[in-house]
Amino acid sequence: QAQLVQSGSELQKPGASVKISCKGSAYTFTGNGLNWVRQAPGRGLEWMGWINTNTGDPTFAHAFTGRFVFSLDTSVSTAYLQINSLQAEDTAVYYCARDNGYNSFDYWGQGTLVTVSS
Amino acid sequence: DIVLTQSPGTLSLSPGERATLSCRASQSIGSSHLAWYQQISGQAPRLLISGASRRAAGIPDRFSGSGSGTDFTLTIRRLEPEDFAVYYCQHFGTSPPVTFGGGTKIEIK
Numbered sequence: 001q002a003q004l005v006q007s008g009s010e011l012q013k014p015g016a017s018v019k020i021s022c023k024g025s026a027y028t029f030t031g032n033g034l035n036w037v038r039q040a041p042g043r044g045l046e047w048m049g050w051i052n053t054n055t056g057d058p059t060f061a062h063a064f065t066g067r068f069v070f071s072l073d074t075s076v077s078t079a080y081l082q083i084n085s086l087q088a089e090d091t092a093v094y095y096c097a098r099d100n101g102y103n104s105f106d107y108w109g110q111g112t113l114v115t116v117s118s
Numbered sequence: 119d120i121v122l123t124q125s126p127g128t129l130s131l132s133p134g135e136r137a138t139l140s141c142r143a144s145q146s147i148g149s150s151h152l153a154w155y156q157q158i159s160g161q162a163p164r165l166l167i168s169g170a171s172r173r174a175a176g177i178p179d180r181f182s183g184s185g186s187g188t189d190f191t192l193t194i195r196r197l198e199p200e201d202f203a204v205y206y207c208q209h210f211g212t213s214p215p216v217t218f219g220g221g222t223k224i225e226i227k
Contacts, residue, residue: 035216037163045155045163045206047216061214095162103210104153104168111162 002027004096006109012086013118019082020112022096029077030054033099036070036081039111040092050099051079086116120144122207122219130227137194139222141207146187151210154183154192157221158203166205167192194224202226 007021022034036048049060051070058070069082083090094112097105121144131137141152149170155163165174167183170190180195194201207219 037218044204044221045157045208045218047214047218050215059215061216097163100165100168102168103151104165104174104208105155105163106165106174108162108164 002098002107004098004107004109006094006096006112009113009115011115011117014086014088014116016086016116017082017084018086018114019080020094020114022079022081022109024077024079024098027098030074032101034072034079035097035099035105037095037097037105038064038092039095040089043092048081048094053079083114086114088116090114091116119214120147120209120211120217122209122217124205124207124219124222126222127220128223128225130225131197132227133197133199135197137192137197137201137224139192139194139205139224141185141190141192141219143188143190143209147209147211149186149190152183152185152190153208153210155206155208156201156203157206158200163206197224 003025005023010018012018030053033050035050038046048064051058067084071080096109098107100106123142125140152170154167157163171183182193184191204221204223206221209217
């Protein structure tokens with residue numbers, strides 16, 4: 001069955017950048033949109049946006065414009081989330097999730113913990 | 119923007135009991151645009167229900183979803199030990215495209 005595997009935990013200093021990967025397998029990667037979801041410690045799920053895996057066009061939620069970049073390398077079925085100018089408030093688990101085309105996310109990555117601390 | 123309000127925030131129940139979780143939208147939404155997820159502590163969310171009432175593959179039939187308009191419900195018929203988790207509703211719309219509710223935690227009484 002389909003699977004999304006994310007890169008490992010990151011510890012970064014304030015002001016640095018981080019790039020998280022999400023590799024899809026066992027399905028046609030360009031056949032489904034790929035979403036990013038943030039979960040701060042002890043908090044709920046927050047949708048960050050999605051990337052069209054056919055065109056590479058990103059869409060960002062209002063709270064995630066400016067410092068956030070979505071990108072793809074379809075040759076290796078991988079999506080990326082880059083966060084620039086990291087702040088302590090960016091400390092969270094970041095998930096990628098596949099849009100199944102039926103208004104829901106049917107497969108999720110295991111999550112990547114990003115810790116921002118000096 | 120559509121806001122999803124889940125209630126209660128926490129539900130204290132015993133295994134074998136019935137759980138009823140509410141998700142209320144700030145304006146009417148299409149049933150096909152409402153989904154439910156389960157998140158067990160330390161794990162990624164898992165899709166339970168899409169289209170308000172359609173169980174995802176592999177989801178036991180003790181989970182059911184219902185509702186329309188602004189009021190949606192997730193019911194767990196008889197709680198199993200593995201059902202103690204946090205549950206989120208989600209709306210797929212246009213602006214913003216995706217919204218999550220704040221979550222309901224089911225804890226062991």
